[in-house]
Amino acid sequence: AQSVTQLDSQVPVFEEAPVELRCNYSSSVSVYLFWYVQYPNQGLQLLLKYLSGSTLVESINGFEAEFNKSQTSFHLRKPSVHISDTAEYFCAVSDGYGAGGTSYGKLTFGQGTILTVHP
């Protein structure tokens, strides 16, 4: 079984400040890790993902996350946030292809972190 814990339900920050949204996971198998963003009144959008290779992954809008296997974490960071980054962020884990393909792509989500950027 997999689980995801997002340690902060709400994170308020001022514009241009750095931010870190924390995510820890537990799984008995190798995992794929994702961050999704949900803007107000919109659906989830993929922000970035770790499938394999380099443990540091980046998004096109300045976010980055680092897969830390020993600490079972996948924290999301941005060195300088904008007002437009205000949204809810979900961390998710997938075990990819399960035995017989029966658990293909099944995502387990964290509880979400609401990031509010103040001017």
Add this chain to the structure above:
Amino acid sequence: GAVVSQHPSRVICKSGTSVKIECRSLDFQATTMFWYRQFPKQSLMLMATSNEGSKATYEQGVEKDKFLINHASLTLSTLTVTSAHPEDSSFYICSASLAGPSTDTQYFGPGTRLTVL
């Protein structure tokens, strides 16, 4: 690319009626589609996994006779909430997965807000 649509975006129905929600992958073929439910201020909970041409796999605690899923083609899956009750009011979200061994990413639809009176 990788756009997923849902229809309708909002629906209000009377208790006891059935409601069908469509999920379409617009520019890719999705072997697998997923249906989630999101309660206010909570995370997404997977309801079922739907593979084209076969029966859906439901998560524990989800009534398959109440939430009927049909995945008749590689671009369309439907969720029918049968005999809806007020407690079924929620935000229903589908996602579609690109087939292939090198990716494991789901693309999400914008969601359908169901209100049962």
